Amino acid sequence: MAEKTRVELEGVPETLLWNLYNRAVEARRADALLRDPLAVELVDGIDYPFERFGEQMSQWHALRVLCFDREVRRFLRARPGGTVVGLGEGLETQFWRVDDGRVRWLTVDLPETVEVRRRLLPDDPPRRRTLAGSALDFAWMDEVDAAEGVLISTQGLLMYLRPAEVESLIAACAERFRGGTLLLDAVPHGLAERSRRGDLAKGAAYQAPPWHWSLDPGEHEKIKAFSPHIAGVRDLRLPRGRGALAIAPWAHLIPLIRKLRMPIVEVRFAG
Ligand SMILES: C[S@@+](CC[C@H](N)C(=O)[O-])C[C@H]1O[C@@H](n2cnc3c(N)ncnc32)[C@H](O)[C@@H]1O
Numbered sequence: 001m002a003e004k005t006r007v008e009l010e011g012v013p014e015t016l017l018w019n020l021y022n023r024a025v026e027a028r029r030a031d032a033l034l035r036d037p038l039a040v041e042l043v044d045g046i047d048y049p050f051e052r053f054g055e056q057m058s059q060w061h062a063l064r065v066l067c068f069d070r071e072v073r074r075f076l077r078a079r080p081g082g083t084v085v086g087l088g089e090g091l092e093t094q095f096w097r098v099d100d101g102r103v104r105w106l107t108v109d110l111p112e113t114v115e116v117r118r119r120l121l122p123d124d125p126p127r128r129r130t131l132a133g134s135a136l137d138f139a140w141m142d143e144v145d146a147a148e149g150v151l152i153s154t155q156g157l158l159m160y161l162r163p164a165e166v167e168s169l170i171a172a173c174a175e176r177f178r179g180g181t182l183l184l185d186a187v188p189h190g191l192a193e194r195s196r197r198g199d200l201a202k203g204a205a206y207q208a209p210p211w212h213w214s215l216d217p218g219e220h221e222k223i224k225a226f227s228p229h230i231a232g233v234r235d236l237r238l239p240r241g242r243g244a245l246a247i248a249p250w251a252h253l254i255p256l257i258r259k260l261r262m263p264i265v266e267v268r269f270a271g
Helices: 012-028 037-045 056-080 094-098 110-121 138-143 163-177 189-197 218-226 243-253
Strands: 083-087 106-108 130-134 150-153 181-185 231-234 264-269
Touching: 012 037, 012 056, 012 110, 056 094, 056 150, 056 181, 056 243, 056 264, 094 189, 106 110, 106 138, 110 130, 130 138, 138 163, 163 181, 163 264, 218 231, 218 264
Parallel strands: 083 106, 083 150, 106 130, 150 181
Antiparallel strands: 181 264, 231 264
16 A cells, blocks of 8 residues: 555644545445545545544535635636635645636645645646645736736635634735636634634534635625625625535525524626
8 A cells, every 4th residue: 555645734734634524424434515636636645634623524524615616717718827825725636526628726725734735636737736835925927827817716814814814814815816817715703703712613533724804795785895806795605505405505594594604705806
């Protein structure tokens, strides 16, 4: 059997393994909603105690991923040869799920994460490149080829940043990438407060780092206020899941759970 790759990450970078595991758990199912053979291959090849994450969140995670994939595919149909920037991409395998043979892909992540990503998912320039650095150091913007349009994806990143950092990042993107789009997901305020109090996953084998930035569903004005270059903000719906998550696309219509949803939002920048 091939030797497994040892991955040692802590704090926020370690959360990328949680997301990777969730995708692999879902993709292994006979009735999988998400096809992600590369995520399965990565989990099988990494030496890490993945079981500590549990499997409770895997279907929900897969629905979030499917929602982001749908928007990336929509962008690529509208802007063939456009650039997708994955901020805080971790070991996301989205490129391999959505590649249309023309997309240009830039991953930006912290140096310790990029060291792991480059080992496991080596770059393939000019179409697929990885940059080591914080998304908050806007030097990455100089590396973006914006000629055919830009989509910035921040899946699973912004909740780990401070509110002022999120605001300055989105404002800088809106200023720099006119006519572009940014996708984000967030945790609602109540859940973020519980995470900061250490009330979530009590007694579980894995405790995620606290969530600092939060957003309730429908708080579009808050995002619009970040920059005059924001032309529109739209909630994206999860696709339909199994069992209790069969209602996921319509959760916004159900009073008791409407406010508990984790919003996924498209932010459009003015041209
Ligand atoms: C929850 S993981 C999400 C990974 C991936 N987007 C996914 O959904 O599978 C959070 C990621 O954010 C990265 N990260 C944290 N702070 C960052 C920063 N300031 N700039 C860029 N990436 C950051 C971590 O290294 C990690 O890869």
